Amino acid sequence: MDELALQGLGPNADNGSRDRAMQYFEQLKSCENGWKLCAQTFTSGTYHSNDHVKFFCLQVVENYLKKNYRLGSKDDHDIVKSFVVALLQIEGNGASQNKNFIRNKVAQVVSLVYIVDYPHRWPTFFTDILDTLRIGPMAVDMYLRILLAIDSEVVDREIIHNQEETQRNTLIKDAMRDQYVVQLAESWFMIMTGYETSHPEITCQCLEVVGKYVSWIDINLVANDRFVTALLRFLSNNLLRESACDCIYEIISKGMDPVAKTKLIESFVSLLESQGVFNPSEDEEGDYLSKLSKLVNGIGVSLILAWQKLVKSNDQENTQITLQALEHKIPFMLRFLGDEDDDVSGAVTGFAQEYIALLKQVVPLTPSQRENVEGLLYTIISKMKFDESYNFEQEGEDEAMFLEYRKQLKVIFNNLALLDTDLLIGTVLNVVTRTLPVWESTDFRDVEIVVYLMYILGEAVPASHGQHFSGNPTKVSALQEMMRLLIKSHVSCQGHTSVLLQFFETVVRYDKFFQCEPEHIPEVLMAFLDERGFRNRSAKVRSRTSYLFSRFVKGLKQHMNSYLEDVLKRIQDLLALNTPDNGYQHLLSDDDQLFIYETAGVLVVASDFPPEKKQELMKNLLAPIANKFEGLLTKLYQENDEDKQLAYAKCVNNAMALASRTSKGFSSQQTMKQCGCIEAFTELLKIFLHALNTPVHRQLLHVGVRQYMHRMVVCLGEEILPFVPIALENLLKQPETKELYDFIPLINQLIMKFKTDITPFLNSLFMPLVSTIFQVISTPSDERDQIAANEKKMLERGYFQFLSTIVSYQVFDVLKAQAGQNLDQVLMSLIQGAVELQDPQSQKMCFNIFRKLIEVWGGNDGILGFADFMYNNIIPACFLAPLKPTFDLTDGQTTLALGESALCLKSIVDKRGEEVIIYLQSDYLPKLNLPPELIQEFCQALRTDSKTFRNYHKIFFTKAKS
Template sequence: MACQSVSIISMDEQALLGLNPNADACYRQKAMVYFEQLKESQDAWEVCAEALAKGIYRHGCLSAAQQQLIRETLMKWLQCQLMNSQPEKPFIRNKAAQVFALTFVMEFLTHWPKFFYDILSLVGLNPHGVDVYLRTLMAIDAEVVDRDILHSPEEVRRNTLIKDGMREQVIPSLVESWYQILGAYQQSHPEITCQCLEVVGAYVSWIDLNLIANDRYVCLSVCLEVVGAYVSWIDLNLIANDRFVNLLLSQMSVQDLREEACDCLFEIVNKGMDPTDKTKLVESLCQVLQSAGFFNVEEEEDVDFLAKFSRLVNGMGQSLALSWTKLAKGGDVKDATETLRALEAKVPLLLRLLVHEDDDISANVVGFCYDYLHILKQFPLLTDQQKTNVEAIMLAVMKKLTYDEEYNFENEGEDEAMFVEYRKQLKMLLDRLAQVSPELLLEAVRRVFNSTMQTWQTAPFMEVEVAVRLLYMLGEALPASHGAHFSGDTAKTSALQDMMRTLVSSGLSGYQHTSVALEFFETVVRYDKFFLVEPQHIPNVLMAFLDHRGLRHSSPKVRSRVAYLFSRFVKTLHKHMNSFVEDILTRIQDLLELAPPDNGFPALLTSDDQLFMFETAGVLIVHGESPAERKQALMRSLLTPLTDAFRLLLAKLASEGEEERQAALADCLSHAVGFASRTSKAFSNKQTVKQCGCSEVYRDCLQTFLPALSCPVQRGSLRSAVRSFLHRMIICLEEEVLPFVPAASEHMLKDCEAKDLQEFIPLISQITAKFKDQVSPFLQQVFMPLVLAIFEVLCRPAEDNDQAAALEKQMLRRSYFTFIQTIASSGMNEVMANQGVENIERVLFTIIQGAVDFPDPIAQKTCFIILSKLVELWGGKDDAQTVLTLSECALTLKMIHLKRGPEFIQYLQQVYLPSLQVSPEITQELCQVLQQPDVKVLKNYIKAFFQRAKL
C-alpha cells in the first residue's frame, strides 16, 4: 500500500496504526510524518482537543483487540529499552512509567492480573529495565495510594480493590525484587538503589512489614526510610525481616545511600501498629543501629546524615511515647513499664542530639523530648534517674538558647529568623520542664544566673544574655499567684526577688551589647511588680530607661523597643514616680518634638515610637499629684508645640505643588494629630479631663486640627487623622465636642470615596449612640446627605474583576446598614420619620434589598433587625410611616417565601412563631396567607396581624 500525504484536519487513524511495534515500515513512516506535522501545526491543539472531547481514545471506549494492542506495545517498548546501549531521557521514562501505571490501574483487576510478573520476567536485573520498573511502581503509588491526590468515591473503591489484589497476589514477589535490586546495585548503581529504597519507603505503610523486618531484613530496615512510599499500605511483615535488615545495614555504610535509608526507616517506624509490637520493632532497630555504631553521634562529621538520623531517633522516641500512653490507658502495666524502660534508654542519645552544635539536628528531637517530659509530668514522684534526666534536659536547653557569635542583631536575615523559631521550640521545652518540676527549674536557672552575674563584666555577651533571658522565661514558665510573681509561694518569690535585685543593682544595664540591653529592659518590665515590693530601685531603672542605655542607645532597635517598654513601665508604676514627673518630662522633651520632613537631622525615634512617648507623657501628667492648674500647664506645654507646628505645616501644604512633598507634609500633619490623640489615652472619661483642667487644651487642639478637613490636597490621610481625634474627643470631652461636629461632617462628606464614608459612619454612629436626643437635630440634617453620598459611591461603575472595589462596596454597605440600625435602636424615631415619604421609601427599599438580594449574611441579619425595630417604633399608630413599614415587611416575607419556599413555612410554623407564643391557629392562618399569590392580601393581613399582636 502506497504511503499518502497527511492532512491535519482530524486525528489520523491510519497514522496511529504506525505506533504498533509490529507495523510495517510504510505505516511507521506515515506515523512519523504525521506527528512531526502535528507538532508544527498551529491548529494541532484543536485536533487533540477534539479527540479528547469525543473520548474515542479513552480506555473504556477501546475494543478488546485495541486494549491488547496497547499491552503488546508497552511490552515491546520495554523490550527495546533492554537492548538499547543508552537509556531514554528521564522525562521519556517518566512518561512511559505513567502510561504503564495508568494501564495497570485500568487492567490489573480484569485483563492483566500478571502485569508485574510479565514486567519482572522481562526486565530481570537489566539496569535500564529496572529503572522503568521502579519508576512505574512510584507512578502506581501516586495513582493508587497517595493521600495528597483527591479521588472520587469510585476511584477510592477501585484503588482499595487494587491494593487488596496486590497484597494477595504480587507483594511478596515485589519485595523479593526489591531485595534483589538492592543487593545487586548498591555498589555499581547507587541511583537505582536510591530509587528502590524510595519505592520500599512508599509501600511500607500498607504492606506486611514482616516481609522486610525479619532477621534477614532488619539491617535492611535500617535503610528503609528512603523506601517510604509503599510502606504506608503494604504488610509491614514483608519488609521488617532478617533478610532486608542485613541488606539495609550494609547500605547504611554506603555514603550515597544512608540518608535515604534513614528516611525509609522513619516511614516504617511511623506506621500505625499495636503498641507492644511497635515497641519490639523500635527496640530491634535500635539494637542494630547501636551495635553498628550509629549512636556515637559525636564521632559523626556528616551533619546532613545526622539531620536525617536525628529525625529517625525523634520518630522512634515519639512512637515509644505514644505506645506507652496507649498501654497505660489500657491498664497494661507490664508492657507499659517495659515501653517506658525502652524509651528512657534512648534519653542519653536524645541528649547528645539535643546539645549538638547544629541547631537543625537539635530541633529535630524536640518533639521526642517534649513527649518524654509530658509522660514525666503525669507521675506524682520522679525516680532519681528521671530527676537526673530532667536536669540534663534543662542544661541542654539552657546551652542551646545561647546565641552564636555570628548572629547579626542589627540586620537579621534568614539564619537569624530560623534561630528565633528554634528558640521558640526551646521555650516550649522550658515551659514543659516547669510543669514537670518547677523546683528543679527554678534552682537550675538561679544557679546559672547567679554564676553569670558574678562575672558579667568580662563574660561574653551570649552568656550574659542567656542568663537574663532565662530569668525572663521563668516568668512565663512558672505560674503567677494573682497575676504577680511576688506573692504566694515563698520559695519562688524569694528566688525571683533575689535575682531581680541582683539584676537591677549589678550595673548590668550598662552592658554594651544590643541583645543584653534589650533583655535587661524586657525583664525589668516583665517583672514590673517587683518594684511595688522594692520601690527603692525605681530611680536607678528610670535613669537606665532615659539615658544612653535605653532611649538614647546607639542602636535604633533598642531605642524603638525601649520606647514601648518605658510606656508599660510607667503605666504600672506611675504612683511611685510623682516626685520625678517633671524631671522625666524635661529629659524626654526632645523626643517629643514633631520632626518636620526633610529637616536633615535623623530622629532618635520613629513616629510610631513617639506615639508611646506621648502616651507616657500623658500618663505622667494626668496621674501625677500636681494641682489641676499645674497639670493643665504641663499638658498645654506638651501639646502647644504640636499645634503651632501644625498651623505652619498646613499653610505650607496648601501652597505646595509637588506631590511627593505634599505627601511628606501630610504625613507630618497626621503624626501631629496622632500624637495629641495619644496623650488623651491617659484619661478614662470627661470627668478625669475636667479634674485635670485639660478640657480647654483639647478644645484648642480641635480648633487647630479641623481646618485640615477642607485642605484640597492629601484629603484622605488628613481626614483619617482628624476623624480618629474626634473619636477620642467624644470620649474625653463628651458634649463639648458637639459644636465642632456639624462643620466637620460637612467637610468630610465632600468628594467622598468608599473608604472615607466607611470611616466616617462609625464616627456618626458613636455620636448617635452616646448623645441620642442631644444630636437629633443634627442627625436629621445630616441623615440624607450622608445616605445620598453612600448611594452615589455604591452606584459608581467598577470593573467586573475588581475584587478590591467589590469588597470596599460590600464593607460600605454593611457600615450603612449598621448606621441605620444605630439610629433605629437609639429610639430617635424623628430622625428618619422627618425625612419625607419619598426619602424613607428609598431607604426602606435598600433595607429590603439588603435583607433579600445581597448574598451577605452579616448585612442580611442587620437588615432584619432594622425592619423589626421599625415595626416596633412605628407599629403603635396607624400613620403613613407605619403602613409603609408594614408594607415593606410583607414584601420581605413574600420575597423570602419565593426564595426558600417550604423551608421558610416550616421554620415559621415550628420554630419562629412558637417562640413568640403565637397560637397554632394564627400561625396556620399567617402561613396560608403567605402562600397566596396576591401580595395585597398579605399586606392587609400583616396590618391586622400586628394590630392583634399589640392588643
C-alpha cells in the first residue's frame, strides 16, 4: 500500500494529502488487482488500529463487488469467499473491537457477496455463517448485521430495483424459503432468549431482524406459542420492550388473508390486554408509549384493510366479525390519541383518519359508533389546546412542531365534519357557549381553543356559494349565536396574544355576519384601533391586525361610511412616515403601514361623501407624505454617511409605495375622476418626479417612481400623459441598462390603455427612447460580467416588446411618422434580432412584429419602400435565421420562433400572391444551393393553409440543415 497516500485519510490531513488519497482510491478501484491488495491488507491486521485505512480498503472491495464480481473468475470467487470467512472470524472473535461503522461496512460487503453467490456459487452460505455463532456475542452481532444488510439489498421496498435485480431478489427469497428460513427462525429464537439478560442489545437487534424478515417468510415460524411467549415477556423488560413492540407491529402488519389477519390480531390483542399492555401507567416513559401508540395504530389500520378486502369479496359474516374486532380497539386509539405527549398522540392519527373514512361507508351509524365519533371529536379538541410549555414570546422548534401537529388534528376535525356535520356544529356550539361567558375566570388556552374552533368550523363546514350565513340552517344559526357571543362577551379584552390573534382572524373570516347584524361593527372597529390591535404591545399582533383590518374593511366598506372620519382621526398618528429622524419609533413597520394606507384609501373612496369632501379627506390622508417628501430627499442628498443615505433612500421609496397603495381603493366603478381625487395624486406625482434626479441610490428611488406611475396609469386618464416626458427626460440623462428595461413596461402600459390616442405623445418620445436603448446596448462591457450581459439581453427583449406593443395595439402612425432613416434603423434592428440574436424569445417577437407590419403595409397600398424591404430583408431573414447552426430545432422556444417565421412568409404570400412564390422558386432559394426538388416541395407547401405549412416548414429546415 502507498503509505504516503494513506496519510491523507485521517481527519487532520491537509487538502493536498486528501487529494493524493482520493487519487490513490481511484487508482486502486480501476486497477485489476487493487481490490485483492485491499482485502489482503484488511485481513492481515497491519492496520488493525487505523479505522480510516480499514474503511478505505472495504470501500475498494465494495466497488469491485458491485461492478465486476458477477463476471469474476473461479479464482476470484475463491479469494472473495476466503476473504468473507476471514472477515467473519476477525469480527466474530472480538479481538479487533472494530467500531460500529466498520462492522456495518463489513456486513454490507458480505451482503454484496451473498446476492451474487447465493444460491448457485455458494449454496452453503448460511450454513457457514450459522457455524460462526458458537464463537460468541460478537459473531452473533455480525450475523444479525449481515441479515439486516441482506434485507436492504433484497427486500427493502423503499429501494427501487430494476427488472433484473427484482428477478434476482425473487430467486434469492425463494431459495431461502426452501432451504434456510426454518434454520434462521430457530437461530433468532435462540439468540433472542439466550441473550435477553446478558446482552439485551443483541436481543433488540434480533427483534429488528425478525421484524424485517416476517414480511416475506411463513408467519407460523414467528407467530407461534414460544415466539409470542418470549415477545410478551420482553414487554415487561424496560431494555427490550420498545424493540418487542416494533417486532409485534411488523408481525401484525404482514400482508395476509383478511380472515387470518383478523384472527392473528385478535389473538395478539387478547394476550396483550391480559397483561395490561394497553393500559400503561400515567408516568410511563414517552418513548415506550410512542411505540405502543404505533402498535395500536398498526392494529387499527390492519383491521380496516382486512375489512375493506372482505367488503370487496362480499364475505358478510367475516366483514361483521372484523368490524366488531375493530370497534373494540377504538378505546385504545382514543386513550393514545388523548395522551398529553404529542408524539404519542401523533402516532395513532392514521388509525383515527382511516376509522372516519370507514364510518362514511357504513352510515347510518350505530349508537356505539356515534359515541366513538363524539369521543374522538372531544379528544381532538382537547389535543388542539396549547400546552403550558408553549413559548409565545420566542417560538422555536418545539412550537413549530406543535403547530404542525395541530394541522394534522385539523384534518381529522374536517373529516369528522364530513361524517356528521350536525354533531360537529353542535359540539363546537356547546364548547363555545359554555366557555365564552366565563372567559375572565378561564385559562387563556381554553379561551383560545374555543375561538379557534369557531374559526376552523368555517373550513370544516364550507361556505355555501362563498357565504357562511346561508345554506345549512343549523350552521347559520349556530354561527350567528357564536358570533354574537364572541363580540358581546368582550373576549377580545382577554389580552393574551393567542386569543387576540384568533379573535381578529375569526371576525374577518365571518365578516358577512356584520352585514346581517351591522350593529356589532363599532365594537370590532375599536378592537382593531385600540391597544387590542394596532396599539398592542406585541409587534406580531400589530402587524397581523394591519392586514386583517384591510380585509375587514374591504368586506364591509358599504357599512363604513358613518365611522369613516372617526377611524381616520384615530389612525392619524399611524400614518406618520417611519424615518431615520424619529429613530423608527413607530408602532407599525413599513409593510404594515402599506395596509393601513390602502385601507384608509378604500374607506375614502367607498364613502358616500361628495367628490369635494373625498378630495379633502384624501389630501389629509396623503399629507404626511406630501409634507415630508422633499425634506427627506434633501437630507438624502446632504447625507455623507452611507448607512444613513440608504436609510433615507428606503424611506423615500417607502413614501412613494404608501401613496401607490392608497390608490388601490379606486376601481372601474369608482374612478379617481368620479371621486374628485385627481389633484391629490397628481400633486404627489409632481413631487415624486424630483426623485428621478437623485445622484445616490438612483435605482431604489426609480423603482418607487415607476411603481407610482404604473398605478397612476391605471387610475388616471390622460392627466398622466404630461408627466411621462418629464420622467423620460430624467431617465435618459444617464441611463443604466436595468432602469431603461424597467421603464419600458410603463410605456407599454400607456400604449395599451390609450392606444391610438397616444400617437402625438409617442411621436416625440419614440426616437429618443430607441436611440438611448441602442446606445446602451452598444456600449462595451466586460465580457466576464455575466450580470451586465444578462441585463443587455433583457433590455433587447424589452425593446422588442415595446415595438410589439405598438404594432399589437395598432399604433402604426407612430412608426410612419418617423424619418425614413430612423424607420430603416428600427426595421433593421428587427432583422438583426430575428437573425443574429441567440435568444428564441426575441426572435419570435421580431417575426411576430414583421407579420403584423406585413398585414398592414405589405400590400400595394403600404408605405413607400416596405415591399422592397420585405423582399430584400424579411424573406431572407425567414431562411437565414433557421439555417444558422445556433438555431436549435429541438428546443421548444426555438420551435415557436420558427413557427412565427413560417407565418411571416405566409402573410407575405397572402399580401403579394404568386409573385412571391415565383421569386422564391426562380431567384432566392436557388442562391441557397438547395436541391431543386426541395425548392419545388417548399413552394408547393406555401400554397397550402397556414397550419399545414407550419408543420411542413420545420420538416423543410430539418432536411435543409442535414
